[in-house]
Amino acid sequence: MLNEFAIGGGEECGEWMCSVSAVFCALSEMHSCDVDGSQLVTRNDDREDVIRERLTAYELQTRPVVEYYERKGRLVPVNADLPVDEVSEQVFREIESHSPAAAGRN
Numbered sequence: 840m841l842n843e844f845a846i847g848g849g850e851e852c853g854e855w856m857c858s859v860s861a862v863f864c865a866l867s868e869m870h871s872c873d874v875d876g877s878q879l880v881t882r883n884d885d886r887e888d889v890i891r892e893r894l895t896a897y898e899l900q901t902r903p904v905v906e907y908y909e910r911k912g913r914l915v916p917v918n919a920d921l922p923v924d925e926v927s928e929q930v931f932r933e934i935e936s937h938s939p940a941a942a943g944r945n
Contacts, residue, residue: 871878883889908914917929935941 905914915933917926917933919926921929
């Protein structure tokens with residue numbers, strides 16, 4: 840289920856690219872950057888309508904592909920909460936385990 844409070848509502852400082860989320864701040868506190876006092880702006884890709892459109896596209900276009908590969912037993916989960924280098928290592932290790940060279944070792 841979509842969390843209405845976690846969708847959109849973020850602003851950022853154009854100078855420092857600091858992000859502020861309406862989820863964590865009262866709206867009255869979200870007028871200026873804590874670093875330099877400049878006015879915060881909403882990014883075009885962080886508007887609620889844009890996010891809803893991306894989520895709809897995921898449901899219609901991506902989820903069916905995920906479900907297809909799950910049914911085939913070909914979907915491999917990757918822990919994307921890890922640092923980028925560790926995620927990359929997991930992905931490359933999985934790809935290499937399916938290479939023709941790896942098949943010859945089995």
